[in-house]
Amino acid sequence: SIAMRQDILDLIERLPKEVQNLLEAVSETAEEEECSVYIVGGFVRDLLLSVPTQDLDFVVEGSGGQFAQALMRRIPDGKLTQHIKFGTAQIIFPDGSHLDIASTRWEHYSFPGALPQVEESCLRDDLFRRDFTINSMAICLNTERFGELVDYYGGKQDLQQRKIRFLHNISFIDDPTRMLRAIRFAERYHFDFAKETLDALHTAIETGVLSKLSVERFTEEVLLIFREVNYLAMGQILVESGLFKAWFGKELAWNFNLDDAENSKDWSINMRWLVSVSQMESAEIGTLLERVILNRSLRDETIAYVQLRESLMERLTISEMDRLLNKAPKEVVIVLARDERFKVRILECLEAGQRINMSLDGKALLQMGLKQGPEIGEILDRVRMAWLEGRISTSEEEQGMARQWVNTQR
Numbered sequence: 001s002i003a004m005r006q007d008i009l010d011l012i013e014r015l016p017k018e019v020q021n022l023l024e025a026v027s028e029t030a031e032e033e034e035c036s037v038y039i040v041g042g043f044v045r046d047l048l049l050s051v052p053t054q055d056l057d058f059v060v061e062g063s064g065g066q067f068a069q070a071l072m073r074r075i076p077d078g079k080l081t082q083h084i085k086f087g088t089a090q091i092i093f094p095d096g097s098h099l100d101i102a103s104t105r106w107e108h109y110s111f112p113g114a115l116p117q118v119e120e121s122c123l124r125d126d127l128f129r130r131d132f133t134i135n136s137m138a139i140c141l142n143t144e145r146f147g148e149l150v151d152y153y154g155g156k157q158d159l160q161q162r163k164i165r166f167l168h169n170i171s172f173i174d175d176p177t178r179m180l181r182a183i184r185f186a187e188r189y190h191f192d193f194a195k196e197t198l199d200a201l202h203t204a205i206e207t208g209v210l211s212k213l214s215v216e217r218f219t220e221e222v223l224l225i226f227r228e229v230n231y232l233a234m235g236q237i238l239v240e241s242g243l244f245k246a247w248f249g250k251e252l253a254w255n256f257n258l259d260d261a262e263n264s265k266d267w268s269i270n271m272r273w274l275v276s277v278s279q280m281e282s283a284e285i286g287t288l289l290e291r292v293i294l295n296r297s298l299r300d301e302t303i304a305y306v307q308l309r310e311s312l313m314e315r316l317t318i319s320e321m322d323r324l325l326n327k328a329p330k331e332v333v334i335v336l337a338r339d340e341r342f343k344v345r346i347l348e349c350l351e352a353g354q355r356i357n358m359s360l361d362g363k364a365l366l367q368m369g370l371k372q373g374p375e376i377g378e379i380l381d382r383v384r385m386a387w388l389e390g391r392i393s394t395s396e397e398e399q400g401m402a403r404q405w406v407n408t409q410r
């Protein structure tokens with residue numbers, strides 16, 4: 001309706017200037033190329049909800065590749081990458097943000113969880129391929145129709161009624177990651193599931209479609225959850241709904257830890273992940289690592305976490321502990337310092353470490369007459385240990401101790 005179009009124009013006017021300029025550039029390119037162009041998906045949803053959004057996804061009725069090249073002439077600081085096989089193009093800006101362009105297409109799934117095959121088709125089909133009604137709306141950007149909402153599947157009504165609804169009841173069979181996405185969006189916006197969608201979720205869990213899902217896609221979706229402000233509640237629902245059990249099997253008791261909901265706001269993704277695995281046995285974390293695909297830093301930190309935790313179970317001297325804590329990634333130490341079993345000892349060790357005020361170094365030992373060799377490192381270690389254990393507490397004492405050792409070495 002006309003009124004609706006005016007509402008959308010008003011909302012667009014409130015967007016950051018750079019975004020408005022981009023929409024303008026896309027609109028002008030569409031005139032030049034004589035094709036229809038739409039902004040789709042998350043952008044439209046977030047625009048109507050008046051919440052900020054990052055991703056810009058466009059659908060071109062025609063060749064996406066050709067459109068992208070024409071658009072590039074208007075945004076010279078972008079870098080264009082084309083994925084011909086998928087009929088998509090991406091323009092990346094110097095600040096790391098990007099926009100995606102798809103040509104209208106239809107995707108077939110030869111088996112659940114498989115990669116889609118692409119064929120040319122129309123906007124309606126492109127939108128039907130999407131996960132939820134609230135993500136299946138488009139806004140036309142051609143000059144004559146600028147700001148016109150395209151809503152074939154009732155997305156606007158579901159936004160108003162705050163419902164997460166699949167476009168059709170076997171949607172999750174086409175792509176089981178949509179079950180995880182449903183929980184993520186529901187919790188992010190505090191929406192409910194439509195009844196049919198909830199039924200479908202239960203069916204999906206009972207019939208075990210999740211086992212068809214690729215490890216990569218499952219992990220990707222799980223990690224997206226850790227980026228959300230509300231990730232603890234989402235994790236809790238994944239556990240309670242039986243979704244994790246359906247994917248990992250019974251042996252894995254992955255649980256999210258709710259104790260720190262308040263403090264976790266500023267935590268990195270890696271720390272949130274480590275806390276979420278912290279209630280699992282080391283062997284279970286090992287099994288988990290076999291079943292997910294993490295990036296290098298997250299995998300390394302998870303392994304470092306398990307190793308340090310195992311070591312801390314042993315009786316350690318403060319110097320042994322100091323050595324281990326210094327070697328481990330900082331985030332791992334912070335997460336372990338929340339663990340009741342280790343808290344006191346870790347804090348004691350860190351405090352002792354802060355009292356160290358070493359002025360001695362290798363050069364000073366050479367000047368005292370020691371020869372180049374492994375003894376230098378050994379003596380430095382022993383002096384550090386003496387500081388830690390409180391046997392020395394001034395640089396005079398430090399000097400005296402070093403001199404004594406140097407003399408016995410000569």
Ligand code: ATP
Pocket residue numbers: 040041042043055057129130131132135136175177178181
């Ligand atoms: P976010 O705010 O988390 O980025 P988004 O809606 O932009 O949310 P993306 O993952 O960037 O989410 O996906 C962009 C759009 O692509 C979605 O709005 C949705 O229409 C569609 N989409 C993404 N993943 C799927 C999927 N698994 N099945 C169907 N459609 C999907």
